[in-house]
Amino acid sequence: MGSFQxxxxxxxxxxxxxxxxxxxxxxxxQILAVASTTLDAKMQCFEGQCSAELSSICLQEDxxxxxxxxxxxxxxxxxLILTGHHAxxxxxxxxxxxxxxxxxxxxxxxxxxxxxxxxxxxxxxxxSLSVPENITVIPVASIHDDKxxxxxxxxxxxxxxxxxxxxxxxxxxxxxxxxxxVNHAINGLPVRGRADPKVRDQAKTQFLSVARxxxxxxxxxxxxxxxxxxxxxxxxxxxxxxxxxxGSWHDxxxxxxxxxxxxxxxxxx
Numbered sequence: 001m002g003s004f005q006x007x008x009x010x011x012x013x014x015x016x017x018x019x020x021x022x023x024x025x026x027x028x029x030q031i032l033a034v035a036s037t038t039l040d041a042k043m044q045c046f047e048g049q050c051s052a053e054l055s056s057i058c059l060q061e062d063x064x065x066x067x068x069x070x071x072x073x074x075x076x077x078x079x080l081i082l083t084g085h086h087a088x089x090x091x092x093x094x095x096x097x098x099x100x101x102x103x104x105x106x107x108x109x110x111x112x113x114x115x116x117x118x119x120x121x122x123x124x125x126x127x128s129l130s131v132p133e134n135i136t137v138i139p140v141a142s143i144h145d146d147k148x149x150x151x152x153x154x155x156x157x158x159x160x161x162x163x164x165x166x167x168x169x170x171x172x173x174x175x176x177x178x179x180x181x182v183n184h185a186i187n188g189l190p191v192r193g194r195a196d197p198k199v200r201d202q203a204k205t206q207f208l209s210v211a212r213x214x215x216x217x218x219x220x221x222x223x224x225x226x227x228x229x230x231x232x233x234x235x236x237x238x239x240x241x242x243x244x245x246x247g248s249w250h251d252x253x254x255x256x257x258x259x260x261x262x263x264x265x266x267x268x269x
Contacts (some may be wrong), residue, residue: 027147029066030058030107031075031157033165034135035176039214040083040128041183042206043112046190051113052129053186055179055250057169057258058107059136059157063147066103072110072137073101075158080112080135084119085126094127101137107258108251109183110137111191133170136162161265168261174223175253177216181224182250184210185231189243200242204232 035055043050058065066072074080082094097114104111112129119127136158141148169176188203189195195203207228211221231245 026142026144027063028141028145028149029070029103029139030060030063031139031149031154032056032066032072032103032107032110032137033059033162033169034110034131034137035180036133036135036166036170037129037131037180038177038216039180039184039210040130041187043114043127043129044187044189045116045119047192048116049113049191050116050119050127051111051187051191053104053109053111053183054129054131055176055183055254056107056110056137057165057254057261059161059165060153061262065106066139068103068105070103071101071140072103073140075136075138075154078132078135081130081132083128083130084122084124085128086123087125092124094122097127105247105251108254109247133166134162164265165261168264169257172257173217174220175257177220178223178227179250179253181207181211181214181216181220182227182246182253185228186243186246186250189246191243194241195243200232203242204228 033056035057037054041052041054043052045051079095080099082097082099084092084094086092097118100113102111102113103109114127138149138154138158185203185207188206189199208225211224214221227249228246231242231249234240235242235245
């Protein structure tokens with residue numbers, strides 16, 4: 001019995017100490033390039049938060065992908081472009097809205113959000129978001145980073161590597177354009193849980209409206225419509241929800257572009 005008690009105490013101590021010890025061995029995650037947008041993303045509000053997901057790729061192959069909810073900030077004083085929409089049709093450029101940026105699913109997507117109460121306080125019915133070129137986001141430093149992002153790491157990622165990503169990812173008329181359209185369906189759905197049938201249908205209808213009007217290639221539009229329609233049909237029942245299905249397709253599109261980016265960087269082309 002005494003041996004069992006000692007073993008139990010050791011196991012309990014391990015449970016307490018391992019997370020704390022592991023936290024000291026975490027290298028800072030990857031710096032990300034957020035792809036520029038050709039369409040304004042509507043920031044949808046659920047459970048008190050207004051948010052939109054955006055496409056991204058990693059700029060540092062040797063570092064680990066971020067965990068979900070890893071917080072980031074925009075490098076170099078650049079800003080996302082936010083437009084406030086009023087009930088009477090007026091639009092206002094917003095420059096002082098405090099934004100939170102986190103990794104949504106590894107390196108393939110970031111989520112930008114702000115409290116819904118701030119929108120109501122400004123008498124807005126909606127906020128839309130667009131991303132200019134060459135936006136780089138840096139993981140917020142942690143005292144637990146045993147391999148932090150150095151000034152050189154950040155400078156290299158935000159300059160040479162980000163310029164390469166602009167040509168390979170941002171200007172891609174196939175995968176990136178398709179992924180951007182899919183994001184419009186993703187952003188119409190709750191961040192957590194299953195959407196009810198009405199919200200699911202609204203997200204698809206809004207997406208189709210955006211897709212029809214989008215200035216993208218026919219190939220990108222058709223692929224996006226197939227993805228959204230397939231996910232809508234396949235997740236009516238079962239364990240997988242609509243948003244998860246869309247996110248999986250989106251991330252596959254970005255993974256392919258990320259691979260092309262690293263192939264180009266390695267060959268110097």
